[in-house]
Amino acid sequence: MARHRSTSEIINFDEGVIKPIGLLNKATVPQLWMSFKAVSGLTNYKHIDLSEVHSVDSAGVVFIEEVASELIKSNSLLAEKSFDDVIVNGSDEVLNSIKIFSQRDLPERPKRVRTGYFERLGESFLLGKSGVIEILTLSSEVFYWSIAALWKKKGARKGSLIQQAGLIGVDSVPIIFLLSFIIGLILSLQSAVQLRLFGADIFVADLITVSMLREMGPMMTAIIVAGRSGSSIASEIATMKVTEELDALKMMAINPIRYVVVPKFHAITFCMPLLVTISIIVGIFGGIIVAVSYLGISPSAFYGQMVKALSMKDLLITLLKSTIFAWAIVIIGSFYGFRVEGGAEGVGKATTLSVVASIFAVIVIDVIFSLIYIA
Amino acid sequence: MKKPIIQVNNLTAKYGEKVVLSDISVDIYPEEITVILGPSGCGKSTFLKNILRLNQPAEGSVNVFGDNITIMEEDEYEKVLRKIGVLFQNGALLNSIDIFENLSIPLEQHTSLPSELMEKIIRIKLELVNLSHAINLKPSELSGGMRKRAALARAIVLDPEILFCDEPSAGLDPLTSAALDELILNLKNQLKMTVIIVTHELASIHRIADKIIFLDQGKMLFYGTVDEAKNSGIEEIVEFFRVGSF
Numbered sequence A: 001m002a003r004h005r006s007t008s009e010i011i012n013f014d015e016g017v018i019k020p021i022g023l024l025n026k027a028t029v030p031q032l033w034m035s036f037k038a039v040s041g042l043t044n045y046k047h048i049d050l051s052e053v054h055s056v057d058s059a060g061v062v063f064i065e066e067v068a069s070e071l072i073k074s075n076s077l078l079a080e081k082s083f084d085d086v087i088v089n090g091s092d093e094v095l096n097s098i099k100i101f102s103q104r105d106l107p108e109r110p111k112r113v114r115t116g117y118f119e120r121l122g123e124s125f126l127l128g129k130s131g132v133i134e135i136l137t138l139s140s141e142v143f144y145w146s147i148a149a150l151w152k153k154k155g156a157r158k159g160s161l162i163q164q165a166g167l168i169g170v171d172s173v174p175i176i177f178l179l180s181f182i183i184g185l186i187l188s189l190q191s192a193v194q195l196r197l198f199g200a201d202i203f204v205a206d207l208i209t210v211s212m213l214r215e216m217g218p219m220m221t222a223i224i225v226a227g228r229s230g231s232s233i234a235s236e237i238a239t240m241k242v243t244e245e246l247d248a249l250k251m252m253a254i255n256p257i258r259y260v261v262v263p264k265f266h267a268i269t270f271c272m273p274l275l276v277t278i279s280i281i282v283g284i285f286g287g288i289i290v291a292v293s294y295l296g297i298s299p300s301a302f303y304g305q306m307v308k309a310l311s312m313k314d315l316l317i318t319l320l321k322s323t324i325f326a327w328a329i330v331i332i333g334s335f336y337g338f339r340v341e342g343g344a345e346g347v348g349k350a351t352t353l354s355v356v357a358s359i360f361a362v363i364v365i366d367v368i369f370s371l372i373y374i375a
Numbered sequence B: 001m002k003k004p005i006i007q008v009n010n011l012t013a014k015y016g017e018k019v020v021l022s023d024i025s026v027d028i029y030p031e032e033i034t035v036i037l038g039p040s041g042c043g044k045s046t047f048l049k050n051i052l053r054l055n056q057p058a059e060g061s062v063n064v065f066g067d068n069i070t071i072m073e074e075d076e077y078e079k080v081l082r083k084i085g086v087l088f089q090n091g092a093l094l095n096s097i098d099i100f101e102n103l104s105i106p107l108e109q110h111t112s113l114p115s116e117l118m119e120k121i122i123r124i125k126l127e128l129v130n131l132s133h134a135i136n137l138k139p140s141e142l143s144g145g146m147r148k149r150a151a152l153a154r155a156i157v158l159d160p161e162i163l164f165c166d167e168p169s170a171g172l173d174p175l176t177s178a179a180l181d182e183l184i185l186n187l188k189n190q191l192k193m194t195v196i197i198v199t200h201e202l203a204s205i206h207r208i209a210d211k212i213i214f215l216d217q218g219k220m221l222f223y224g225t226v227d228e229a230k231n232s233g234i235e236e237i238v239e240f241f242r243v244g245s246f
């Protein structure tokens, strides 16, 4: 019969008996387990003898029962036996611990459901059919309440419009200012290099005016507003949902859309065109600086060319477009906010999704408007 | 015998496909304190939310003041809400405004009281919960126990006929918790309020409960008085009253 001692003398394989020695705890079990795994011919063993074990913790108990279960499995003679027949000679203290940590009464582990790739895709910002219906319902409610709120003052939050206009509008002016200026510089610098090759320097004015007015102004502003305000709308609503504040509002017969979304909707509708206008002006100003310093065009020549390039139609379409950007940002932010699931973790998820989705929406809307410009 | 103030008929509640409450029927009587009891996660909050129509029941109906709340028109529902106060599990005070404004919202929404009177009402309610000093603080500046009490003040600011409390004393020290029970008893005895309250605290149950609804794994195991509960012979319930916890 095989007889071997583990290197550290902590387990004894002898006479058909496995006999761990000393402490069985989280520190000693890893080594014991390796020694046990290294034993060949498990069929020769019929018992695990605990007479030399002084104390066990949960790891020790798991070890003992795993050994017992392996013995039962690999030895046909033990097939009808239970753990109690295989585990022998334990002191009261040790048996007591085994009772507490025993795996015998463990319920079966629930199956983990793996979500497939397409289901997970569904969890991203792309919506299923129910999501589309939800967002349409939400939009109609937002529009309804934002108009009704103009004369129904009950259920409003005092001073919230001004506060929101400050948060969404005034606070984003510096960053929009800075980024638009830089975009203006870059755009005109890049195009100046090309235009100079053809001696068409002065057309930098047309180029910068038209691109800031039609595309870069509204787009830059929308992306910044989506990142700043869209995300904060989503996280505010999601937090309110998670902390049951929305339920509390409903219990006071206050419509959460009326109370939370409408002030933001009004503020953003009011602020967005102003922000876009600022962005366009500052961007063109950046262009002037390049034109004057790099191309040597006089400011007045630039101005003359710019005025020729400006069109009322473009401006109106741009303001319309940016208002629609703004509405999309609020509605998408609210949508992901109201839709939050789970606790604090859900809030972060909702926020991220809302930013991704609203930038996506802004670009799609922009494509549609590009077609209008061309038409 | 009085007519029930709330009737729950064959209520089944689900989140998605998951059944949280199945086929619960119970009548709740006015001017009684009914305690909803059960291990955590058994659906007590869900039960309250279905009664209040914050969640739509998957099956069954709930009558409040005699009318089916689950299908009533919006304006009728608002009238019912006017007579109901709710203390949510986490307080659910609005975090962006201070305690005074939190309490003034229901008053402004449902009454046309002049602002001087509103202010007095709010201060009285805050004094009832011992929070007079916190009137100008934001919820984030209060401790958990203070937030619960402020939320209770908001729940009773309109003198509701029915008060719902979801674990009001969880996380409170025993003294505050006893004072809260005292207050709830007064609301019942002096103002004839009906109270429906979720709590695990044995001491509290002995102090205030007229009736007990015992939920376990989505089923209602028991409805009756504390004494009946102890002698019900239902293992889970007897065990709870013996040990004092689940």
Ligand SMILES: Nc1ncnc2c1ncn2[C@@H]1O[C@H](COP(=O)(O)OP(=O)(O)O)[C@@H](O)[C@H]1O
Binding pocket: B015, B020, B038, B039, B040, B041, B042, B043, B044, B045, B046, B047
């Ligand atoms: N919004 C939700 N979405 C999905 N499952 C939920 C939601 N809220 C609660 N549940 C689940 O419903 C069960 C009952 O929850 P709840 O009513 O909060 O229990 P209790 O208040 O008794 O602790 C729990 O298993 C919980 O996981």
Ligand SMILES: [Mg+2]
Binding pocket: B044, B045, B046, B089, B166
């Ligand atoms: Mg709960």
